Amino acid sequence: MSRSVVTRLILKDFYLQWPTLAGSLLLGFASLALALFGGGPITFYVGSVSFLCVLILLNVLLVGSSVAQEKKDRVMLFVLSLPVSTTQYAVAKLISSLLAFLVPFCLLGAAALLVIALTPIPHGLMPLTAAVMMYVCLYFCIFLAVALAGDSALWNTVVIIFGNVTINFLIAWLLSRPSVAVAAKGPVAIWPPEILASLAVEILGSLLALAAALLIITRKKDFL
Amino acid sequence: MTDLAIELEGVAKAFRFFALSDVSLTLPCGQIMGLVGPNGAGKSTLIRILMSLIHQDRGQVRVLGRSMPEEQVAAKWQVGYVSEDMRLYGFGTLGWHMKFVASIYPSWDAPYAQTLLKRFNLRTEQQIRSLSHGERAKATLLLMLARRPRLLLLDEPTTGLDPVARHEMLIELMDVLRDERRAILFSSHNTQDVEQISDQITFIDRGRIIDSSDKETFIEHWRRLKLEVPAGVTLPTFAGVVDLEVSGRIATVTTNAHSDDLVRAYVNAGAAVHEIQRMTLEEIFVANVMASRKERAS
Numbered sequence A: 001m002s003r004s005v006v007t008r009l010i011l012k013d014f015y016l017q018w019p020t021l022a023g024s025l026l027l028g029f030a031s032l033a034l035a036l037f038g039g040g041p042i043t044f045y046v047g048s049v050s051f052l053c054v055l056i057l058l059n060v061l062l063v064g065s066s067v068a069q070e071k072k073d074r075v076m077l078f079v080l081s082l083p084v085s086t087t088q089y090a091v092a093k094l095i096s097s098l099l100a101f102l103v104p105f106c107l108l109g110a111a112a113l114l115v116i117a118l119t120p121i122p123h124g125l126m127p128l129t130a131a132v133m134m135y136v137c138l139y140f141c142i143f144l145a146v147a148l149a150g151d152s153a154l155w156n157t158v159v160i161i162f163g164n165v166t167i168n169f170l171i172a173w174l175l176s177r178p179s180v181a182v183a184a185k186g187p188v189a190i191w192p193p194e195i196l197a198s199l200a201v202e203i204l205g206s207l208l209a210l211a212a213a214l215l216i217i218t219r220k221k222d223f224l
Numbered sequence B: 001m002t003d004l005a006i007e008l009e010g011v012a013k014a015f016r017f018f019a020l021s022d023v024s025l026t027l028p029c030g031q032i033m034g035l036v037g038p039n040g041a042g043k044s045t046l047i048r049i050l051m052s053l054i055h056q057d058r059g060q061v062r063v064l065g066r067s068m069p070e071e072q073v074a075a076k077w078q079v080g081y082v083s084e085d086m087r088l089y090g091f092g093t094l095g096w097h098m099k100f101v102a103s104i105y106p107s108w109d110a111p112y113a114q115t116l117l118k119r120f121n122l123r124t125e126q127q128i129r130s131l132s133h134g135e136r137a138k139a140t141l142l143l144m145l146a147r148r149p150r151l152l153l154l155d156e157p158t159t160g161l162d163p164v165a166r167h168e169m170l171i172e173l174m175d176v177l178r179d180e181r182r183a184i185l186f187s188s189h190n191t192q193d194v195e196q197i198s199d200q201i202t203f204i205d206r207g208r209i210i211d212s213s214d215k216e217t218f219i220e221h222w223r224r225l226k227l228e229v230p231a232g233v234t235l236p237t238f239a240g241v242v243d244l245e246v247s248g249r250i251a252t253v254t255t256n257a258h259s260d261d262l263v264r265a266y267v268n269a270g271a272a273v274h275e276i277q278r279m280t281l282e283e284i285f286v287a288n289v290m291a292s293r294k295e296r297a298s
Helices: A002-037 A041-072 A075-080 A086-118 A125-149 A153-176 A178-185 A193-219 B043-050 B072-076 B094-104 B110-119 B133-145 B163-176 B191-197 B215-221 B260-268 B281-297
Strands: B004-014 B019-028 B032-036 B058-063 B066-068 B079-083 B151-155 B183-188 B200-205 B208-214 B223-228 B241-247 B250-255 B272-278
Touching (some): A002 A086, A002 B094, A041 A075, A041 A086, A041 A125, A086 A193, A125 A153, A153 A178, A153 A193, A178 A193, B004 B043, B019 B058, B019 B183, B066 B072, B079 B133, B110 B133, B163 B183, B163 B191, B183 B191, B191 B281, B200 B215, B200 B281, B208 B215, B208 B281, B215 B281
Parallel strands (some): B032 B183, B032 B200, B079 B151
Antiparallel strands (some): B004 B019, B004 B058, B058 B066, B200 B208, B223 B250, B223 B272
């Protein structure tokens, strides 16, 4: 019976998040269209930055409204009055937030890679795009973990600032690597070791952040 | 099946600046208990421990016979919890919330929910964010009552409500107890509300239960005696006297064990009884808290 309550909590969150998901998909596809069909380097730059901004905005809005705001507004008390344990609540929140993020993230990511593959844009951009997108996923997982396991608005803000600033360093670092810079301009997708290392760190970091959040929540004695 | 809705035994919980100490309490089914205490006394902490939102450091907690926090999910199926600071989803309508809660509880009583909608003058299409504080509180109560829980845990549900909304809420709560298997634990610092609906009253202050009894016992046992004391006479303090204040020749004795024997004892000590006053629950509460604080300080 309780499993079905967890499923209902996941569906409820998914339902409450659909305007954010629809909006991010719409804006994400529009940014891609601008980048790829704008007809010049400026529109490509503006479109690419907008696309990245949409992914970051999706991350911040999802965790901010679904997890942090629910705690701050004490809506969480209403949900916890239902027959679920605090751990089940956290697991439901983790799954619903992950789903709500990964669905548009995968669709937009696939669209970006597909368009690069189907247009004259150098295919060498694909690995760089993948590494940058995966960074947004890591950023999302860390923000979700901190918001879910912690109770501090300050820490949430620190993660947002850190996440938004660090992406610039990542891109700068990757492009400063000769192998990455050369490969990005090439006609075929080549995966330099720096890109592979970034992807490995990002995937591992994402998994570790979520696992740590779950571990903390299951050991937590006070949920308010 | 147990006939105790709540059992707390030696429950303790420590925070950095506050501790709930050695709380032992029982609430039988079919009773309303008012949990009265000043702000920061530990009322919300106690109720949150009962809901397993906070886990006790020590002691046994049983809710409807279930051990908490281990069996919290099983217990929560039959518990309705409302807190003053609980909020609903602002952009959701009341109807959406009702549908959501109904989808979880097989016990959801749709005709009763409709009755409550009418009584509380609420509409299902109303967005929660458009409701006033009183309407929001009634909406939350509706969502809880229509589940038909066996135990209601209400953490200051009438705080901030106007007198009419408060009256409507209290009437509805009393109605709940027509079913003798149900019980209510109701926390408040408003003694009027508690006096109106409670069978049992528990006073809590600074994390400790300072007194717990049925309402009639409190009202019958607490008195304030106004005595005239001749010059040169020093009044003794008898058992059951919680406070003795002397101002000139007038002494005011507050007792929690009023009897004719006590009055006679003061007359025998040389005092003349001017007046024996019944005390309101609020006066009893304040006297109880002050006496407890004095005792702990000494």
